[in-house]
Amino acid sequence: MYSENIISNCEACNRCWANFKGLSVEELELVNKNRYEASFNPSEIIIKQGSPSSNAIFITSGLAKVYMEGYSGKNLLINLAEHSTLLAGPGVHVNSRYCYSVAAITQVQACFISFDVIRTIIAGNPGFALGFIEDLSEKAFRMHQKVLNLTQKKMHGRLAEALLYFADEVFHSDDYQLLLTRQEIGEMTNMAKESVVRIMGELENEKIIKAMPRSVKILNKDKLRVISEKG
């Protein structure tokens, strides 16, 4: 973790949270004065679950994984986060602890802003408050979907969904470098790594994907969508 501000100031920055767009010049200056940047190497921990949550963290570049540390060392990977993402978690407003961990996958540049500042702005700017509520809601909404997916779909459906998530929401391509290990895909879909391997093999046999250890190419997206929806 190397710390020196690279982004000169918030006004010029377009890699931060969309909700900062509606701030006044003074509010933005308040944020700018009270932030610090940090850089993380791959696999370094950005947020540790259970530690006191004093800062909102915004990724400005790179890719990170958001995951919960569960029972007996088993993790649950919630999602991948790229720039323009607020990382903080609901725990902040419940018990002032982060309720998930975040670790860098690629080199990650992140901006730390004290929650005192965020709260000040929420109190003074109703639009920002609503934006904050929308952000929280969207994350909660996805979590609701996630519970359904994890509890009601079978492995094929869960894996198909993860592959589509990577293509549509993370790498924005149907032919992507897979930055996660089978283990991590398993943590995301609640399957054993061996099961991930097996079912990827099946999908490959059926010519739905082409799977290399470190990359995936989606060959038949419609079929993959059907599998994802049928469960």
Place this chain on the structure above:
Amino acid sequence: MYSENIISNCEACNRCWANFKGLSVEELELVNKNRYEASFNPSEIIIKQGSPSSNAIFITSGLAKVYMEGYSGKNLLINLAEHSTLLAGPGVHVNSRYCYSVAAITQVQACFISFDVIRTIIAGNPGFALGFIEDLSEKAFRMHQKVLNLTQKKMHGRLAEALLYFADEVFHSDDYQLLLTRQEIGEMTNMAKESVVRIMGELENEKIIKAMPRSVKILNKDKLRVISEKG
């Protein structure tokens, strides 16, 4: 559903949302003017998943179940809701649709307040906005816990947890009338109803609970807690 206001006005009401406590007299009057009450019989639908969410709904008396309708008719029961609970769900701020259904278990009295009013107050009252954020956060937090529980614990742990939830958070007693069917307990713990029966039988054999079809008595709470935590 029978509709006529029973509660004379918000100021006198102590069955509503804690977050209304901090409102000014004028704000409270605004709420009071724009609310209407409704009464629901057991098993009647209060909120239907997917329908447009124009109102925040507050239960003032009775018990309701909050559940998501999943794939191929399989439900996931999220929690039970009693008085002082805001029902609305994150969908409201995402796509203006309720993302879960709510159905009355006992006779339920509920208060409907338009979201326009809620938003007006959020914009004008920072304390209320923060309270709203806290409420959203707490629900999201519980959802995070729920995913872990459902995905990482085995059936014994999940059932034990549900039984403790009823005792500690719903009926406030270790000897309670069970208002849910085995089917519904299954929907809550992601198990088949037959599995619920079997494992309740096992817990009974081990003298940890006494289970009647419509009531439960917890005999050895410590042991139940261990089972719940060990998974």
Place this chain on the structure above:
DNA sequence: ATTTTTCTTTGACTTATATCAATCCATTGC
């Protein structure tokens, strides 16, 4: 009170999925 419907319970069976163990492969460090 009797029928009907809705729950509960039980046993036999099937299936999905995890676990274990071994091997293979690809990087990375020396």
Place this chain on the structure above:
DNA sequence: GCAATGGATTGATATAAGTCAAAGAAAAAT
């Protein structure tokens, strides 16, 4: 270049949990 490490893959096996079918028990409706 060669060991060392961390992942990927495979097959065999174990187990958790679901499904099906049928019978009992309660509750609700007539």
